[in-house]
Amino acid sequence: MSKIVEGLYYAESHEYVKIEGEFGYVGITDYAQHELGNVVYVDMPDVEDEVEAGADFGAVESVKAASDLISPVSGTVVEVNEALNDQPELVNADPYANWIIKVQLSDATEVENLMDAEAYKAHIGE
Amino acid sequence: MIRNYDKLIFELSKEGRMGYSLPKNEFEGYCMCCGIPAHLKRETTPELPQVTEFDVVRHYTNLSNKNFGVDTGFYPLGSCTMKYNPRINEEMAAHPAFTQLHPDAPTECAQGALEVYYNLAASLSELSGLSAFTLNPYAGAHGELTGLMIMRKYHMLRGDHKRTKVIVPDSAHGTNPASAAVCGLQIVEVKSTAKGTVDVEALKPLLDDTVAGIMMTNPNTLGIFETEIPEIAKLVHECGGLLYYDGANLNAVLGKCRPGDMGFDIMHINLHKTFSTPHGGGGPGDGPVGVRAGLEHLLPNPQVKKNEQGIFYLTTDEESAGCVSGFLGNFAVIVRAYTYILTLGRENVKMVGPLAVLNANYVKESLKNEYYLPIEGVCKHEFVFDGLADKSTGVTTLDIAKRLLDYGYHAPTIYFPLLFHQSIMIEPTETESKETLDEFIAVMKKVAQEAAETPDVVKAAPYNTPVRRLDETTAARFPKTTYKQMKG
Numbered sequence: 001m002s003k004i005v006e007g008l009y010y011a012e013s014h015e016y017v018k019i020e021g022e023f024g025y026v027g028i029t030d031y032a033q034h035e036l037g038n039v040v041y042v043d044m045p046d047v048e049d050e051v052e053a054g055a056d057f058g059a060v061e062s063v064k065a066a067s068d069l070i071s072p073v074s075g076t077v078v079e080v081n082e083a084l085n086d087q088p089e090l091v092n093a094d095p096y097a098n099w100i101i102k103v104q105l106s107d108a109t110e111v112e113n114l115m116d117a118e119a120y121k122a123h124i125g126e
Numbered sequence: 127m128i129r130n131y132d133k134l135i136f137e138l139s140k141e142g143r144m145g146y147s148l149p150k151n152e153f154e155g156y157c158m159c160c161g162i163p164a165h166l167k168r169e170t171t172p173e174l175p176q177v178t179e180f181d182v183v184r185h186y187t188n189l190s191n192k193n194f195g196v197d198t199g200f201y202p203l204g205s206c207t208m209k210y211n212p213r214i215n216e217e218m219a220a221h222p223a224f225t226q227l228h229p230d231a232p233t234e235c236a237q238g239a240l241e242v243y244y245n246l247a248a249s250l251s252e253l254s255g256l257s258a259f260t261l262n263p264y265a266g267a268h269g270e271l272t273g274l275m276i277m278r279k280y281h282m283l284r285g286d287h288k289r290t291k292v293i294v295p296d297s298a299h300g301t302n303p304a305s306a307a308v309c310g311l312q313i314v315e316v317k318s319t320a321k322g323t324v325d326v327e328a329l330k331p332l333l334d335d336t337v338a339g340i341m342m343t344n345p346n347t348l349g350i351f352e353t354e355i356p357e358i359a360k361l362v363h364e365c366g367g368l369l370y371y372d373g374a375n376l377n378a379v380l381g382k383c384r385p386g387d388m389g390f391d392i393m394h395i396n397l398h399k400t401f402s403t404p405h406g407g408g409g410p411g412d413g414p415v416g417v418r419a420g421l422e423h424l425l426p427n428p429q430v431k432k433n434e435q436g437i438f439y440l441t442t443d444e445e446s447a448g449c450v451s452g453f454l455g456n457f458a459v460i461v462r463a464y465t466y467i468l469t470l471g472r473e474n475v476k477m478v479g480p481l482a483v484l485n486a487n488y489v490k491e492s493l494k495n496e497y498y499l500p501i502e503g504v505c506k507h508e509f510v511f512d513g514l515a516d517k518s519t520g521v522t523t524l525d526i527a528k529r530l531l532d533y534g535y536h537a538p539t540i541y542f543p544l545l546f547h548q549s550i551m552i553e554p555t556e557t558e559s560k561e562t563l564d565e566f567i568a569v570m571k572k573v574a575q576e577a578a579e580t581p582d583v584v585k586a587a588p589y590n591t592p593v594r595r596l597d598e599t600t601a602a603r604f605p606k607t608t609y610k611q612m613k614g
Contacts, residue, residue, distance in 0.1 A: 035547050040602040063598040064524075064541040089599070 001126060002031035005096050009111045010120035011072040018099065019111060024073045025099035028060060028091065031124045036062035039091045042084040043069075044100060049077045051103055053110050058100065060091065073110050075103040130592050131188040134609055135175045138185060145179035192592055194536050195406075200562050202489075204508045204539035204551025205299070205347060206406070207377045207399035214469060215402060215462035224461055229453040233439055240438035243430045243454055246464040247414070250395060253467075253475070254376075255386025256416035259395075260425045261455040266374060268450065269394030269413025270305035270341070275447040276392055276417060276424045277339050277368050278309060283424075283445060289338040289367070295324050297347045297543050299374060311338060318545065322348040322501045326357055333361055339368035344388070345378045345506035347543045349486065349553075359389030368392060376400045377555070378483055378507035381476035391418045400478075401463035412459040426450045481556035482507040485563060489554055492567045496574035500546055507555070513548025514577055521577035521584050523548040528595055529576070529587035533569045 008016045014032035018025040033039065041061040051057045051071040058069040079102040084090060090098040115123060151158055159167065177185075195201070201208035218224075227239055247259040263269040274292065281289040292306040293314050303313040314332055319325045323346065340362050344352045352358070362369055371385040371393035377400045385393050397412040398405035405411050417425060427442040427449045454460075467475065483506050490499065490509045497511035513523050527537035527550070539551035554563060577584050588594065606612045 038599040040599055061602075063602060065544055067544075088603075 002029065002034060002124060003096070004030070004117045004121050004126075006117045008096070008117065009072065009114035010117070010123070011070060011114055012123060013070040014124075015070060015072050016096070017072045017103075017111065017114070018096075019105075019108075022105055022108070023078065024075065024103045024105050024111075026057075026069075026071060026073065026101050026103060027099040028069070028095050029120070030095050031126075032060075032067075033092050033095045036060060036067060037064045038062055039088045042081075042088045042091060042100060044080040044084065045077050047077055047080060051075060051077060051101070053107075053113070069100065071101075071103070072114055073103055073105055073107075075106040077101050078104050131192070132592070133185065135177065135182070135185055136609065138177050138181050139175040141176060143176045143178055143181075145177060145182060199534055199536065200554075200558060200566055201536040202538045202552045202554055202566065203536060204349075204510070204553045205374060205542070206539070207375075207396070207507070207553060207555055208406075208536075209377070209399075209402055209555040210557040211402050211404050211462075212466065212469060215465045218465040219458040219461040221461075224458065234437075237438055239457065240430050240440075242461055242464050243457075244432055244438055246460055246467070247430065249464070249467050250414055250416060253380065253384065254373075254393060254395065254416050255384030255388075256390075256393060257386075257419040258422040258425060258429075259414045259416040260429060260450075261412060261414045261460050262426050262451045263394070263413040263415055264451055264456055265398070265411035266372075266394060266396045266413045267301040267305055269396075269415050270301055270370075270372065271308055272413070272415045272426055272447065272450050273370050273392045273394055274305055274309040274311060274338075274341075275426075275450070276415070276421065277370065278311065279424050279445070279447040280368065280421060281338055286335075286366070288336050291332075291337050292370075293329070293332055293337060293340040293362075293367075295342065295346065297322065297545060298341065298343060299347060299372065302341045302343075302372060306341070316340075318346075318348075321503075322346065322350040322545075323352050323354060324358060326354050326361070329358065330361065333365040333367070335366060337362070337365055337367040339370055339391075341370040341372055342390075343372040343375050344385070345375050345508075347375075347551075348501060348510050348545070349375075349378070349505040349508040350501065350503075351378075351506055355388045363389070374399065375507060378479055380479045382479045386416075386418060391421060392416070397459050397463040402466045403459045403462040410456045410459060412456045412463070414455075428454075430454070478556050479507070482554075485554040485556060485558060486552070488560075489552060489563055489567060492563075493570050496571055497550065498548075508551060508553035510543065510546065511548075511550040511552070512546040513550065514574055516574075516578060519577045519581045521581050523550050525584045525587065526550065526573055526577070529573045529584045530569065531588040532590045533573075535566060535569065 008018050010016050014029045016027055016029050039060055039062050043059040045057050053074045056068040057071045060067050081100055196208045227236055243261055247261055250259045263272045290312050291314050292311045293316050294302045296315050297318050306313050317325050317328045346352055359369055368391040371390040373393050373395040394413045394415045397403050423443045423445045424447050427446045428440040431441050432438050486505055486507050486509055490505055496515055498513055498515045500512045523540045527540045530537050541549055543549055
């Protein structure tokens with residue numbers, strides 16, 4: 001049973017975004033980290049890069065596969081989770097505490113296209 | 127135990143021991159190295175192991191015993207076409223007429239070798255339905271890159287500079303998007319339907335005047351034949367793009383249908399898969415690229431041609447997509463593949479595809495109660511299970527693959543394609559007998575039974591290999607790649 005956190009917004013491609021004011025914290029879900037297996041590398045964008053909803057902004061590499069990261073929201077990257085450079089396994093340990101990028105949102109209404117916790121739960125069939 | 131032999135040749139080294147001695151200087155008073163400029167002379171002794179010839183022979187023989195190859199046992203590695211490599215191929219490739227030929231020999235001294243090249247290219251044209259082939263690219267992905275360079279050059283020569291997108295199905299081999307990216311093209315993914323084939327409706331909105339072409343594998347990575355090819359070819363051609371055929375799975379249809387007849391413009395063939403030349407750790411590949419009529423001038427330089435007197439010569443074309451290799455491909459591989467085609471002959475080459483398909487379907491149908499088959503129906507040369515049918519055991523695809531090693535099999539391809547979470551991809555090839563397949567099926571069933579009854583046994587496999595299960599995370603993150611690192 002994967003952990004799903006209430007109050008976050010979820011994408012079909014298994015990224016979440018946690019909204020705090022004009023910022024969004026983007027990471028991968030517990031379901032995604034579980035399916036990927038042990039994460040060995042997180043490829044992250046640079047600060048000030050633009051991300052676009054539905055477009056890839058990086059990749060997560062595990063012992064099984066390399067998987068693109070698709071941004072659920074549009075905006076500017078204001079911070080990346082530097083800790084993941086040395087400790088990519090943090091994504092496995094707690095994917096919700098260890099977000100990957102912090103985005104200054106350019107369109108706060110975009111989250112309306114995403115799923116809530118309940119819908120995501122149905123999406124992954126749990 | 128010899129099985130656990132794990133020495134490096136340097137560990138056998140003993141000061142002063144040697145397997146070879148240089149002849150004495152017979153020119154008394156003449157300094158052998160005095161004519162060499164000082165900056166070309168090394169100042170330190172090279173770090174070479176000091177061993178006898180016997181040490182070397184025994185060392186490498188012991189190491190080679192640790193290999194698992196298609197010569198050792200069944201190798202059902204999906205998408206790799208690990209068929210038997212007939213020994214006559216080796217015999218021909220080792221012929222001194224080929225091995226002693228200098229790559230820079232003038233063409234009048236290399237007519238026989240050029241004839242082999244020319245004839246293999248002609249055979250591939252006939253088998254694929256395309257107009258002309260280059261055998262210069264060194265392997266499959268190199269062939270893909272060459273094909274995409276041809277595609278790009280085609281558009282550029284027409285003055286059409288905005289075609290920068292390449293459409294790739296979500297089931298494609300990872301090399302497809304990688305090759306497109308290396309070629310400076312942008313990748314657009316098209317989804318598959320529930321049946322595992324390209325979704326034509328999802329493709330339509332992607333087609334516009336920025337599309338350079340589409341890359342397809344047929345049968346695709348799931349071992350499913352793409353039935354909508356005529357429609358896809360029509361749509362892509364109407365929008366001005368070209369169709370690229372990835373020949374990775376050509377073995378399934380060899381001699382039965384031809385990419386050129388399906389409407390493809392460019393393709394590559396993996397000689398090391400379809401045409402029985404060694405690969406993986408066993409030897410280099412070769413990735414011939416073919417084009418339809420009208421695109422021949424774009425093939426890489428040099429090209430091998432034959433004049434009216436039957437003399438072979440090399441040409442270069444100014445409009446060529448470029449030069450992709452130093453010489454004429456991996457020539458020894460070309461000799462092997464040509465030998466294979468001649469050995470089979472026109473009639474038998476038509477049996478390759480049907481027998482490969484029969485073997486794959488036999489294994490699939492025999493195991494579909496124990497393993498979950500996500501896409502029902504007749505497959506081509508390979509198929510994909512999505513882990514065990516019984517998901518409650520907690521035994522994963524990785525565990526199954528590791529357990530198979532204990533039973534003396536190479537593992538199938540796992541966790542690819544990415545469409546399923548627990549992919550096990552099996553390709554038996556046409557060269558395996560029913561007895562071999564039955565033994566493999568029995569072992570796969572036994573592993574499924576073990577997973578149900580003693581899952582911990584499967585989860586801790588393998589037991590019989592020189593090393594037990596590796597810590598893949600550490601291996602990926604903190605690899606020790608040199609002897610000094612290993613010794614700390």
